[in-house]
Amino acid sequence: MSLTLYNTLTRREEPFVPLEPGRVRMYCCGVTVYDYCHVGHARSYTIWDVVRRYLMWRGYQVRYVQNFTDIDDKILNRARETGSTMQAVADRFTETYFEDMERLNVLKADEYPRATHTLNGIQRLIRELETRGFAYPANGDVYYRVRKFDGYGKLSNRKLEEMEAGRSGRVEAADADAPKKEDPFDFALWKAAKPEEPFWESPWGNGRPGWHIECSAMVRDCLGETIDIHCGGADLVFPHHENEIAQSEAATGKPLANFWLHNGMVTVSGEKMSKSLGNFTTIRDLLDGKWSVYPQVVDPMALRLFILQAHYRKPLDFTPEAIASAENGWNTLKEGLLFGKKFGEKLGWNDAETETISAYQERFQQAMDGDINTPGGLAVVFELAKALQREGNVLVHQGKADTDAATLQQQWHTLVELAEVLGLEVRSQEEPQTAVGGLTDAEIEALIDRRKAARQAKNFAESDRLRDELKTSGITLIDKPGGITEWHR
RNA sequence: GGGGGCAUAGCCAAGUGGUAAGGCAGGAGACUGCAAAUCUCCGAUUCCCCGGUUCAAAUCCGGGUGCCCCCUCCA
Numbered sequence: 001m002s003l004t005l006y007n008t009l010t011r012r013e014e015p016f017v018p019l020e021p022g023r024v025r026m027y028c029c030g031v032t033v034y035d036y037c038h039v040g041h042a043r044s045y046t047i048w049d050v051v052r053r054y055l056m057w058r059g060y061q062v063r064y065v066q067n068f069t070d071i072d073d074k075i076l077n078r079a080r081e082t083g084s085t086m087q088a089v090a091d092r093f094t095e096t097y098f099e100d101m102e103r104l105n106v107l108k109a110d111e112y113p114r115a116t117h118t119l120n121g122i123q124r125l126i127r128e129l130e131t132r133g134f135a136y137p138a139n140g141d142v143y144y145r146v147r148k149f150d151g152y153g154k155l156s157n158r159k160l161e162e163m164e165a166g167r168s169g170r171v172e173a174a175d176a177d178a179p180k181k182e183d184p185f186d187f188a189l190w191k192a193a194k195p196e197e198p199f200w201e202s203p204w205g206n207g208r209p210g211w212h213i214e215c216s217a218m219v220r221d222c223l224g225e226t227i228d229i230h231c232g233g234a235d236l237v238f239p240h241h242e243n244e245i246a247q248s249e250a251a252t253g254k255p256l257a258n259f260w261l262h263n264g265m266v267t268v269s270g271e272k273m274s275k276s277l278g279n280f281t282t283i284r285d286l287l288d289g290k291w292s293v294y295p296q297v298v299d300p301m302a303l304r305l306f307i308l309q310a311h312y313r314k315p316l317d318f319t320p321e322a323i324a325s326a327e328n329g330w331n332t333l334k335e336g337l338l339f340g341k342k343f344g345e346k347l348g349w350n351d352a353e354t355e356t357i358s359a360y361q362e363r364f365q366q367a368m369d370g371d372i373n374t375p376g377g378l379a380v381v382f383e384l385a386k387a388l389q390r391e392g393n394v395l396v397h398q399g400k401a402d403t404d405a406a407t408l409q410q411q412w413h414t415l416v417e418l419a420e421v422l423g424l425e426v427r428s429q430e431e432p433q434t435a436v437g438g439l440t441d442a443e444i445e446a447l448i449d450r451r452k453a454a455r456q457a458k459n460f461a462e463s464d465r466l467r468d469e470l471k472t473s474g475i476t477l478i479d480k481p482g483g484i485t486e487w488h489r
Numbered sequence: 490g491g492g493g494g495c496a497u498a499g500c501c502a503a504g505u506g507g508u509a510a511g512g513c514a515g516g517a518g519a520c521u522g523c524a525a526a527u528c529u530c531c532g533a534u535u536c537c538c539c540g541g542u543u544c545a546a547a548u549c550c551g552g553g554u555g556c557c558c559c560c561u562c563c564a
Contacts, residue, residue, distance in 0.1 A: 011493080031564075044564035074562070153492095156559075162491045163560055175561095211562085233564030237493085240563090264494085265558060274563060309501065309512070313494080315557060322501065325513040332512085367503080367510095375503050379511035393527050397520095460522055467524080478526055486526095 003058065003369045005229075006313060008237060008260040009155055013371055016259065018228045024055050024062045025223045027257070029215060029232035029240070030112070032069040033093035034078045037100050038280035039303070039318050040266040040273045044233050046304055047263050047312040047372070049106040049423055051231070054368055057421045065222045066109040067215060068094055070116050071208050076197065086198050090116075100283040103300040105423045113218040115209060119200050121217035122209045125251055126189045134250040138180040140192025140205040146185040149246045155260060156238035160185055187243055189213050212243035219248065219256065230257035234264055234313075235272075263312045273318060281318070294320040301424055302330040308374040308422055329382075330424075336385025337419060337426045339392050340412040346395075347405040354413040360384060364418050374422065381422065384415040397480075439473050448477070448485050455483075 003016040018024045028048045031041060045066075055062050070090035079089045094114075115122075126142055129135035134145050146152050146160070153159055163185075178184060188210035193199030199206040219227060225248070232241065241260065248256040265272045268279040281291050289297040306326035310316040340349070360380055367376030388411055391401045401408060419425065439447075451466040467477055470487070478486045 008493090029564075032562085037564090040564050042564090048564095072562090156492070158492050158560070234493085234558065235563055238559060239561090263564070265564080267557075270557065272558065272563090276562070305512090306501095311503080314502090315495075317501085319500090321513085325501065328514085329512055370504095373503070375501090375511075379503070382511060390528075397527070455522075458522075464523075476525070479521070479524080480526095 003055075004371055005259055005261060006371045007258075008241075008262050009257075011157065014259070016228075018060065019226065019258065022060060024060045024229065025227040026052060026055075026062055026064045026229040026231070027215075027219050027223055027227055028064070028066040028109075028230075029236055030066040030068050031093075031097055032072050032074060033090045033097065034072065034075040035093060035275070036096055036282040036284060038273060038275075038282050039286060040233070040280065042100070042104060042283050042303060043266050043307045043312075043316060044263050045101060045106050046104055046307045046423070047374075048231050048261075050308065050374060050421070051229075051261070051372055052107065053421050053423060054372060058365075063223065064107075064109050065111045065113065065218070067218050068097075068112060068114045069211065069214065070094070070114045071198075071214075072211065087116075090114075096284075103287060104283070104304055105300065105425055105427070107423075111222050113222055115214040118214055118217050118221065119209070121221045122213050123202055125213060125217050125220070125247065126209075127203065128251045129189065129247065132250060134246075135189055136182065137204045140207060141177065141180055141188055142190035142204050143181055143186040144189050144243070144246060145182065146187070146246065147183055149250050151249065152246050153242065155242050155245055158238065187212065187239065189247070212240055213247055215240075215244050216247040216251075216256070219244075220252075225252045225254045225256075227257050229259045229261060231261040231263070234262040237262055264310075264314045264316065267315050267317045268319075270317065286323070291320075294323055298323060299327060299330055301334070301426075302327040304423060305330050305333070305378075308378060308424075311375060312372060332389060333381065333385045333419065333424060334426055335392065336388040336412075336415050337424075339388040340409070340416070343392060343395055343401075344409070344412075347401070347408060349405060349409045354409050356417055357410050357414045360414050360418065364421075368421075377418070377422065381415065381418050381424070384411055384418070388412060388415060439470075439475065444470065444475055444487060448487065451477075452483065452485065 004013045005016050006013045026048075028045075031037060037045075048066075052062050052064050068090070071086070075086050075089050078084075079086050082089070126135055129144065130137070130142070134148055135142050136145060175181075175184065177188065190202060190204055190207050190209055190213075192205055192207045197208070199208055219230070230241070230244075237260075245256050267273060271277060271279060273280050283303070285291055286294075286303065287298050287300055289295055291298075302323065303326070306322055307316065309326065309329070360383075364377050364380040367373045367380065370376070388408070391403055391408060395401045403411075447466055447470055451463045454460070454463040454466065470477060475487050478488075480486060
């Protein structure tokens with residue numbers, strides 16, 4: 001069995017073979033740090049996190065690099081609007097990126113290059129392109145000579161003539177740089193500084209790098225001339241990744257990446273979630289219960305589950321119903337994942353190494369090997385979680401489980417292992433134990449005692465009133481056989 | 490105009506030639522004073538439409554229809 005991945009470059013699923021046996025070099029296009037991340041970003045970084053985790057689980061040593069674009073017009077605009085500086089804005093939203101990803105349990109990259117720290121590599125690359133005739137200066141700017149690169153269009157599968165011919169029905173925005181370009185398709189490698197903008201010195205004058213060049217330079221600096229996997233959102237295929245290929249391959253004469261992976265867009269009512277459409281929900285607003293159509297706190301793992309329940313290349317529609325569904329699904333998984341903590345000791349589990357159940361492992365792997373089929377992998381995880389949830393309840397109600405302790409331990413071990421490959425973990429620090437209703441445990445117990453008395457006296461009106469009273473304080477009661485009542489917040 | 494992708498139960502979603510995974514929601518029963526929780530059971534004669542290939546197709550081929558993404562910053 002081997003892992004196959006859909007490669008945008010060849011438009012086929014291909015067996016994944018790394019350049020160097022056992023090692024994977026992976027680069028992911030990161031965010032431009034000018035605002036909070038939204039659910040679309042969450043999807044992208046979650047899915048690449050899963051690809052990375054899966055490769056590691058498959059035994060590869062993965063080196064994962066993801067950049068921050070911290071030089072950009074949008075950051076500058078934000079700085080102007082808020083009376084701040086590009087650096088300060090970039091630092092702030094780099095920080096919030098980390099906070100959001102931490103909540104989503106996205107593993108930290110091995111390296112986070114930033115445009116502002118890569119100026120040497122960028123300038124070196126531009127100089128090489130200039131020497132080779134792929135770049136030309138024009139009034140302080142430097143442009144890439146697109147028509148000189150034969151392979152231009154190979155990733156996005158388009159021909160310059162055809163793009164020229166149609167140009168879609170959109171209004172063509174005037175390109176202010178057009179007079180400086182030899183050809184309308186040329187793009188900027190270096191932009192001359194405008195008054196009052198931050199700049200860096202260069203052989204072409206003071207200025208700053210264009211967007212595409214930073215990734216070419218960072219990949220080379222951090223991972224080498226050819227890497228195994230380059231990934232990002234499907235909206236980056238053209239022009240961003242196409243231009244990266246043009247820059248890197250013109251300079252080195254080698255392929256930039258063997259596999260190009262792209263994730264599908266998150267949509268809202270069928271339309272792409274994006275800043276420009278204004279239909280986005282930030283990760284923190286969603287998790288903190290500030291999404292207007294779903295004003296409840298959302299478990300980060302439910303968001304993760306929502307993302308993984310769709311195949312990564314398909315569009316994913318973001319709706320309150322889907323989030324509610326994912327929350328319920330996560331509760332089931334969580335029950336399964338907590339099984340060991342709740343019942344392990346009672347079942348007399350030993351500390352010895354427990355084996356993963358191969359039947360489940362193989363089914364999981366088979367699904368994931370098929371272009372990271374997370375919905376298929378989740379089916380296996382859910383089967384285990386449901387089985388354990390059931391056993392847990394049988395155990396609580398009948399005092400003993402239907403399955404022997406050793407098998408349960410293996411099932412639990414398998415569940416935890418496979419769920420972790422998907423990054424689905426119960427993280428204890430996320431359980432806020434603040435008493436919403438302000439009742440202390442003793443007060444709650446006292447109310448329960450009063451209700452018990454009422455029930456024994458068959459005064460059900462009073463007992464139901466007490467139950468409702470507790471309910472409004474956020475306390476749920478569970479009546480069990482033998483007159484025992486348990487409660488939880 | 491060009492390029493890419495998608496259409497499977499109420500909703501989400503796997504499945505690429507061998508007779509439809511899984512999740513959510515829903516229904517019935519058990520339990521309960523009633524609830525909640527839990528347990529058991531139940532759902533597509535059918536995979537957008539029309540043709541074709543085949544012993545056999547959701548899966549392959551041809552033709553339609555509808556939707557999304559990209560060609561402008563974008564994950």
